[in-house]
Every structure is written in structure tokens, then in C-alpha cells.
Amino acid sequence: MLSTAMFAVLIYIPLPIQAESILQLGGNAGWEGFNSRIGISEVDGLRNKPVLTLSSSLPPSSGAGSLSLSFDDARSGAVSSRLDAYLVTIPPTVSIVGPLRARAGYGAVLFAGSDPGIQVEPSGPEALLYSGNRLDDFSIEFWLYPANMENGEQLLSWSASRRSNTGEAVFQRFRCLVARNRIEWSFSDFFSSPDETRRLPVSLSSRSPVVPKTWSHHLLRFDSSIGLVEYLIDGRLESVAYATTTGTERGEAFSPIAGSGGVLVIGPRFTGMLDEFRISGDISAINRNSRYPAEGGRAETRVFDLGTSNAETRLLEAKNTEPGNSAALFFLRAGESPDLREGRDSDWIPVQSGKPLIEAVRGRWLQIAVSLFPDGDGEQSPILEELKIHYEQDAPPPPPSSVTAEIRDGAVELTWRPSPDPDLGGYLIYYGGARGEYFGDSSSAGPSPLDVGQRTSFIVDGLHNGALYYFAIAAYDRAPARHIGEFSREVSARPARTVR
Numbered sequence: 001m002l003s004t005a006m007f008a009v010l011i012y013i014p015l016p017i018q019a020e021s022i023l024q025l026g027g028n029a030g031w032e033g034f035n036s037r038i039g040i041s042e043v044d045g046l047r048n049k050p051v052l053t054l055s056s057s058l059p060p061s062s063g064a065g066s067l068s069l070s071f072d073d074a075r076s077g078a079v080s081s082r083l084d085a086y087l088v089t090i091p092p093t094v095s096i097v098g099p100l101r102a103r104a105g106y107g108a109v110l111f112a113g114s115d116p117g118i119q120v121e122p123s124g125p126e127a128l129l130y131s132g133n134r135l136d137d138f139s140i141e142f143w144l145y146p147a148n149m150e151n152g153e154q155l156l157s158w159s160a161s162r163r164s165n166t167g168e169a170v171f172q173r174f175r176c177l178v179a180r181n182r183i184e185w186s187f188s189d190f191f192s193s194p195d196e197t198r199r200l201p202v203s204l205s206s207r208s209p210v211v212p213k214t215w216s217h218h219l220l221r222f223d224s225s226i227g228l229v230e231y232l233i234d235g236r237l238e239s240v241a242y243a244t245t246t247g248t249e250r251g252e253a254f255s256p257i258a259g260s261g262g263v264l265v266i267g268p269r270f271t272g273m274l275d276e277f278r279i280s281g282d283i284s285a286i287n288r289n290s291r292y293p294a295e296g297g298r299a300e301t302r303v304f305d306l307g308t309s310n311a312e313t314r315l316l317e318a319k320n321t322e323p324g325n326s327a328a329l330f331f332l333r334a335g336e337s338p339d340l341r342e343g344r345d346s347d348w349i350p351v352q353s354g355k356p357l358i359e360a361v362r363g364r365w366l367q368i369a370v371s372l373f374p375d376g377d378g379e380q381s382p383i384l385e386e387l388k389i390h391y392e393q394d395a396p397p398p399p400p401s402s403v404t405a406e407i408r409d410g411a412v413e414l415t416w417r418p419s420p421d422p423d424l425g426g427y428l429i430y431y432g433g434a435r436g437e438y439f440g441d442s443s444s445a446g447p448s449p450l451d452v453g454q455r456t457s458f459i460v461d462g463l464h465n466g467a468l469y470y471f472a473i474a475a476y477d478r479a480p481a482r483h484i485g486e487f488s489r490e491v492s493a494r495p496a497r498t499v500r
Contacts, residue, residue: 020314021393023304025368026052026386027319033304033368037235039297040372047385052299054292054372054381055230055237066128067120069266069277071096072106085127089119097273103143103215108275109267113147117157117268122258128281129158131260134192138256138281139221145273146178149212153178153270160259162189162199170199172259176220181209183238185220185231191243191254200254204231204239212272222281227253292374292381300369303338310336310394310479313361316368318353319386324375328353328382331370332389334363336480366391396485397421397475400456405471405493411461412469412493418456419475425482426453430472431460435490438472449474463495 025033027049031042034052041055067086090096094117095110102108109118122130128138144155156176161169172189187202210216210233219232227244230237244251267274306313313332320328331348333340340347348369349359368389372382400416407413414429428449430438441447444462452458463469472487 021306021391023306023366023389023391024386025301025389026050026384033301034299034370035234035302036300037297038299039293039295040235040299040370041230041232041237043237043240046383049385052370052372052384054297054374066281067277067279069109069118070105070107071102071109071275071277085122085124085130087121087123089121091116091118094118094267101273103145103273103275105276108143108145108273110273111267111270113153113269113271115267115270117154117265117270120264120266122262128279129160129258129262129264131160131258131262133258135222135256135258136224136282137222138279139219140279141217141219142277143215143217143275144210145215145275146210146212147271149178149181149210150271151179154268155183155266155270155274157265157268158190158262160262162257162259170259172262178210179205182206183210183218183231183233185239187256189259190256191227192257193245193252193254196257198254200243200245202229202241202243204229204241206231206233206238208233208236208238215275222256224253224255227251227255292378294374294378296371296373298369298371301367303340304366304368305338306364306366306391306393308393308395308483309364309481310362310477310483311364311366311391312394313357313366313389313391315356315390316351316353317388317390318384320353320382320384322382323380324377326375326380326382327373328384329371329373330368330387332357332361332366332368334361334366336363336365338365340365340367394423394477394479394483396483397424397477399475399486399488400427400473401488403471403473403488403491405491407493407495407498408459408461409497410463410465410495411459412463412471412495413457413459414471414473414491415457416473416488419485421475421477423477423479424454425476425478426451427455428452428474428476428484429458429460430474430487431469433467433469435470435492438470440469465495465497468492468494 039055040052042050043053044050093115096107097110099106154177158174160172162172170189174187174190176185183206185204189199191200217234222229226249227242229241231239242248243254316330330351332351333347351357374381397419400419402417404415405412430449431440432438438448442462443460470490470492472490474485474487476482476484
């Protein structure tokens with residue numbers, strides 16, 4: 001009796017250890033990943049590296065004397081109109097563009113570089129900048145689309161006159177202009193001591209350049225309780241100055257007093273677009289009982305790619321301090337699509353720093369959020385120094401071992417030892433007529449590869465007796481977008497009729 005058989009055996013391959021990866025924010029990595037910030041600022045000097053804290057001034061209220069220019073209904077051509085408590089004049093050289101080019105709403109203003117600018121004159125004592133008014137908290141904000149960012153371009157210019165304590169006329173001004181691709185603010189004879197006998201110059205400059213042909217949001221704000229002047233671009237703190245006798249928050253605070261005959265000019269010698277211009281604040285004193293707003297602040301990151309579908313975020317580790325009973329809360333959300341920002345607030349999963357996640361956070365795309373809250377008195381803010389996100393990519397299962405091939409009449413029977421992976425979804429059998437080339441299509445079970453589920457043996461039939469076939473097997477997992485592992489060692493067999 002004649003019997004012919006051919007076998008191939010592979011060595012057992014142990015389950016590989018999945019390597020943990022770390023996504024770092026803050027510290028040496030910086031905070032650029034937090035591209036959305038409301039009420040949260042990046043501050044230097046509190047630690048060795050920049051930190052995130054609550055913004056140190058409350059948003060100014062929008063009183064009756066506030067100015068808001070949306071340019072949605074404006075028309076150029078020497079237009080003069082009374083808007084709130086101001087007389088606004090738009091010269092004919094200034095154009096108004098439509099909603100396709102505007103940053104918000106239905107229009108924006110376009111300056112050609114040689115324009116005299118839009119003139120804004122306070123027309124009554126209810127206007128914030130009316131002669132003699134002392135401002136408490138105030139802010140100036142606008143959206144900017146510069147064409148070139150050339151040195152000397154002016155975005156804003158205020159000029160007025162004051163009387164010194166000796167009765168001498170003093171020229172008061174503040175300007176916002178371009179210098180070396182950055183924005184500079186300078187205030188002269190604008191901030192005065194409470195008894196109005198002393199004045200203090202204040203200047204700020206953005207630390208990062210402003211990119212031409214891109215919209216960016218600019219906010220300058222003043223906190224009268226400590227004399228703090230802050231300048232932010234796109235929610236990121238760019239510069240800080242103190243209008244105090246010591247230049248720090250511990251000195252006597254000075255506050256602005258508007259001079260007489262003042263005119264604010266928007267866009268003189270500027271090329272580009274500007275939208276949603278606002279001046280907000282309060283004329284009368286406000287009794288501030290706290291330094292930080294009780295509602296706190298929130299920052300969210302961009303969406304990060306963790307490299308594989310079904311990646312598992314395992315731990316959030318924060319280096320932070322929470323003075324008093326202030327608090328820092330952390331949130332994660334993940335998915336297989338990068339469009340996480342289109343999700344709902346309920347998608348956010350609260351997590352605790354340093355503790356394993358109670359609810360699984362899985363997905364290739366990950367976003368992180370932090371909410372900061374002050375202490376009960378509103379005087380102390382949490383300080384966030386660094387965040388580390390520990391995660392594991394979803395590695396595919398190792399290949400099966402001990403693969404054997406036994407010939408049959410017009411077929412080959414394959415058997416193998418299971419892949420030792422708890423997330424095993426099944427196996428794919430690859431076959432073909434040349435070594436390492438698995439493009440076979442003659443089997444009645446279908447073309448290569450054959451999905452055989454979780455079986456550990458399978459007869460590949462429909463083959464030609466006498467022809468030599470090569471086989472390899474790969475395992476895959478149960479992820480929604482399954483991960484296919486490496487090939488097993490190749491085995492070969494030549495189908496033939498056998499006598500038993």
C-alpha cells in the first residue's frame with residue numbers, strides 16, 4: 001500500500017508585549033495642542049516652563065457706552081452715522097466686503113493701505129472714551145486679516161489732550177501697529193494715578209508673529225483691580241503688563257482717563273481686512289469681590305491621531321497644583337473619525353488624573369479637554385504644568401504556530417496551533433503557485449486569502465494534482481476595522497491521489 005504525505009511545522013511564537021505610547025502636552029512639549037481656550041491663559045514665570053491658569057481678569061461688562069462695529073450693514077462713501085454714543089465716519093476709500101470674505105456675519109471692512117481710516121468720535125458722556133471719563137475694566141477686540149504685515153502699518157490710533165497737574169497741556173495717545181511681523185501696543189499719558197497727579201506709560205508686544213492672509217482674533221483687556229493689561233491672540237496670552245507703581249500686581253493700580261477732543265482711528269495706513277471691532281467696559285467703578293470668574297475656564301485640544309484604529313487610551317497623568325479648593329477637571333473623547341468636534345458634549349468622558357479609566361476610551365482619534373475653576377473666594381487659580389496621555393495602539397495578533405500541510409486528492413489540509421491573543425477574531429489562509437506570491441484563485445472556497453473564522457484546520461480544495469502550492473496563515477483581531485497580523489512561516493504541498 002502506497003501512502004504519500006508532506007508536512008511542514010513552525011516553531012511556537014509567544015504573544016508580543018504591546019508597547020505603551022505617551023502623548024505629552026505642556027512642559028518641554030508646549031501648549032500649542034490646546035488650540036481652543038476660553039478664560040484660560042498660558043503664563044510664563046510661575047514655573048520653569050509655561051503653564052495654563054485661569055485668565056486673571058474678569059471679562060468686562062458691556063455697558064451703554066460700549067462700541068460694536070460688525071460692518072454687516074455699513075456702506076462706504078463718506079458715511080457718517082451715530083452708533084450708540086459715537087459718531088462713526090467711513091471714508092469713500094474704505095470698502096465693505098460681503099459675507100464670503102468676512103470673518104463673521106455679512107460684512108467686513110477692507111483697507112487699501114493709503115486710507116485715512118475709519119474715524120470714531122465719542123459724542124456724549126455715556127461713551128467710554130468721552131472726555132474726563134475714568135475707565136475701570138475695559139477691552140478692545142477685533143478680527144484681523146492682514147495682507148502683508150509690513151513694518152509701520154497702523155491698526156488703531158487714539159489721540160486726545162490732557163492737562164497735567166501743573167496745568168500744562170499733555171498729548172495723550174495709544175497706538176496698535178505692526179513691527180517685525182508682530183503687533184505692538186503703546187499707551188502714553190493714558191493711565192493715571194487715582195489722584196490724577198501721575199501718569200504711566202504702558203507697552204505690550206506679541207511674542208509670536210501674526211500670519212498674513214489668515215484671520216486671527218485680537219483681544220486687549222484691562223483689570224482695574226490689580227492694574228493688569230493682557231494681550232491675547234486667538235485666546236493665547238501673548239503679553240502682560242501692569243499699570244502700577246511697581247510694575248507688578250502688588251503696586252498701586254493706575255487706570256485710564258480719556259482726554260478731551262479724542263478721536264479713535266481704525267485702520268490708518270493698513271492693508272487688509274478687519275471685522276467685529278468692539279470696545280467694551282465700564283465707566284463707573286465696579287465692586288469686584290474676586291479675581292477670577294466663578295464659572296472658570298475651559299481649554300480643548302485639537303484632535304490627535306494615535307496611529308491605529310481601536311487604540312486604547314489607558315491613563316491621563318496631570319502635573320498640577322490646586323491651591324485652596326480650586327479644581328482642575330479633565331475630559332477625553334475618542335473615535336474612529338477625526339470629526340470629533342462635530343460630536344455632542346455628552347461624548348466627553350470625565351477622567352481622574354493618575355487613575356485607570358473606569359470607562360474604556362477607544363479610537364484612533366483622541367481629543368482632550370480641561371476645565372479650571374477658582375477657589376471659593378475667586379482669588380486662587382489651579383496651575384497646570386504638564387499633561388501626559390498613556391495609550392496603546394491596537395496591535396494585530398501574532399501568527400499561528402505549528403502549521404502543517406497534508407496532501408489530499410485535489411486538495412491540501414492545513415492545521416495549526418491557535419494564535420495566543422485574547423482579542424483573536426479569526427484567520428486568513430493565503431495560497432498561490434509561487435513562493436511568497438499568494439494570488440491563487442483555483443480553490444472552490446474562493447480566491448486567496450480565505451477567511452476561515454476561528455477554525456484551526458481547513459481543507460483547501462479545488463486544487464490541481466501534481467501542482468506545487470504554497471501557503472501562509474495570518475491572524476486578525478475583533479477591532480471594527482480589523483488588524484491583520486504577519487504571515488506564519490510558509491509551508492508547501494503538492495496535491496495527489498493517495499491510496500489508503
